[in-house]
Amino acid sequence: TKILGGISPIDADFMALMKQYGALDHVDAVAVHGFPLDWNLWQIQEWPQKIAEISTVTDLPVWVSEVGVSSFGAEEVQLWGLRRTAELLLGNASRIQWYSLYDLPREWGATTRHREAEGSSYYRHFYMGLLREDGTPKPALEEFLRYTPEMGLVQWFHFEDPRLDDAVAWMKRLGVTNLRTGLSWADSFRPNALDWYDRQMEALADFDVTITFCFTPEHRGVMPHHTSPPLVPEEFAEFCATMTRRYAPAMAASPVRAVRASAA
Template sequence: MIDSVMLWNEPNNKSHWAFEEDPEWAAFAEMTIQASRAIRAENPALVQVLGGISPIDPQFMLNMAGKGALAELDAVAVHGFPLDWNHWQIHEWPDKLKEIQAVTDLPVWVSEVGVSTFGAEEVQVFGLKRTAELLLGRAPRIHWYSLYDLPRAWPATTRHKEAEGSAYYRHFYMGLLREDGSPKLALPDFPQYTPEMGICQWFHFEDHRLDDAVQWLRDLGVKHLRTGLSWADYYRPNALAWFDRQMQALEGFHVTVTFCFTPEDKGIIPHHTSPPRDPREFADFCAAMIRRYAPGQTMHGVPRAEPAPALDQA
């Protein structure tokens, strides 16, 4: 079911990469190169994608190209939320894609695009329709963010939390479904755009929404799903049991799995956004996940059927 892998998430966004510890992104580039090579050694058929960038910044892509990271990959990705956070208007989407297409020959995915219902659900109805008009046919893969609202009891993964004012609270209203699973106004329109438009839905550790989400995705006609497997979560008790359950539930979809989040004890600083002290450990995690959930072929044409050895769960 895994047809592609994404290396990290929003690496040029301080909420996801502590670039004060890596101001030129040299550590990020080296980590990406090592992870890409480790994944390709396990399954060369997988499409490998640079973590979707936010903001959309051609200079960041040039930096990654200059450091050799893009040479290892098959695609790049961007994220855009012009009705909520970005300092550009929704009709500029084609130009934003062209900015990245001008600096790389790799395909440009839109791995997150969405509209919050923070102010009114009608805004999301408009935003979905206009996004589809502007992006379908212009990007090889588009993932709407997201299926569910973020539960208010969970924190949003962002920089300054409540200090961001309404920008922070918009994170909790990005779903086509409310937290309780009831549909919003835009939900009935979404099947007009599937299967060309996929969905990005992050599942938290032992997420209670998993089974209901799978049924909704099927009902909506979704074929392409982007989700994540957290390196930090890999060290929780029963992590592999949860990963197994999640990936088994997602059979039948074309899954883009995102590998990200540094375990606190493996970072330069104790935070999930930190560059790892040893990038090889992230590469080993990625390779282990591919062996377990998307095994490729050995040089003799025999599938790699052995499960990945579990890391120390202590």
């Protein structure tokens, strides 16, 4: 399954442009991201309207491949936001993936366009999890149990992430069946990168996994930044193709057991 990368803001004009360029002819679904209680300039009750706007442009299924509410202000806000999000989206989107399982450890820093000088716009990134940084549950965790398996998760794993095995155990305990995560092009230049990719994907083999190919290596970008277009687009394309051949179902003969994977 090929998914158009999730768009934020949710812009029907942008989706129409993608359709005009023929991009939608090459995907099986489109995706949107939304964080109305943290970053977006619209209110949470507008979710059905946002989905409907995209559906006027394309007949393809609409995935909400990243949605969440931070506990930056209060954990009770996250609990309410999860409940309201489920009310608004379950049954209205083909797939819903909640961001995220874990809070981001503060010492890791957030890979985002937001900067510390922006105040809460940056620090909210560290409070998106159903589990606190120390692994203890927030109130929203128990609520999340009510919405699985219809609602999946988004969880990014850093290179050789020590949380991987615990994350798998938590997701199975929660009844999660679908997960969105990433394989970093930048990480492919690290020593033992393929060993890490194999370990990560093998650990996630029991889930329906949506893979996002992400993060430009600084030395292979037009600019030295993780969001930069690649200097040579074919290099990124080859990374994506290599990962797809290794981990997608068509590669069942691979030495690593194939998992269900989608590019988004």
